[in-house]
Amino acid sequence: MLTTVTLNAAVDVTYTVENFALDQVNRAAEKKEIPGGKGINVARVANTLGCPVQATGFVAGQTGRFIKEKLAEEGISNNFFEIQGESRRCLAIIDPVGNTQTELLESGPEVSQASFAAFQEHLVSITAKSPIVAFSGSLPGGLPADAYAKLIQSLPEKKVILDTSGAALKEGIGARPFMVKPNEDELEAFFGRPVRDLPEVLAAGEYLLSLGVEVVVISLGARGAVALSGEERYLATPPTLEPVSTVGCGDSLVAGMAVSFLTGKDLADALRLGSACGAANALVPGAGEAKIADINCILPQVKIEKL
């Protein structure tokens, strides 16, 4: 079983409003509410791939209950840890006429030191039968930058995938996760300088390997992804497509790779499935809502080159 961890779970609310205007009364033609947050996106794609998966993290209040109920309806088993307060709602207003997307993100509940300690124990107990644990997204308020590092250290037997940014990524890498998956922006923030062409991307990946990470995957949007592990270096290139929304492509890549590793696939095969999931995610408006038919159709079109 795969476990995905979303410390800052949310309900993603999307309103479709034609000709959205500031300082006016706007009427929504459509409204969609689904559980969101990057680890939940990973769980959704793993579920689509037919992989047993459980989602965990912190939830709070009514919004938290909604997250759990909706995930259960989607067939995603979940084992969240409840805290005080109210889980966040992230609002997006999509205007198909003006072609704009306006977002309003709540910050979510603060996590106390006591809740974090209790969650750490909860996580260890619920992952007994889960060889791979994926941590995705930013840290909620109240937690120090080394929160992921601490959680990783409490799971020494697990293959941990860490997909985060900024200080949480820096500190987390210090705990030697099995895999990291920065995108270009996250990589540049990590190194504090531009990382432009393929040789620079590879050199950055080599450095992350030298810090003790076993698998480094650097995602490059439509240009694909680079994977490094041991002596292996691969470049995956997805087919060219008309993207509808690329939000959650990285989460989908993580899901495809995690599911592959769970079923004993090698790095090249994992990168191929991950890339197909990422590209399929670009074909749908929602994050992590890639269709299995798209994934299967794209899979043989992903080009894998040994570098």
Ligand SMILES: Nc1ncnc2c1ncn2[C@@H]1O[C@H](COP(=O)(O)OP(=O)(O)OP(=O)(O)O)[C@@H](O)[C@H]1O
């Ligand atoms: N426009 C696109 N066309 C085809 N494939 C894409 C496109 N955008 C992303 N992908 C696929 O998805 C993978 C991950 O994308 P990306 O690098 O944008 O992740 P990300 O920035 O971490 O996304 P997020 O954090 O929103 O999930 C890419 O390596 C690629 O395989």
Ligand SMILES: [Mg+2]
């Ligand atoms: Mg990402």
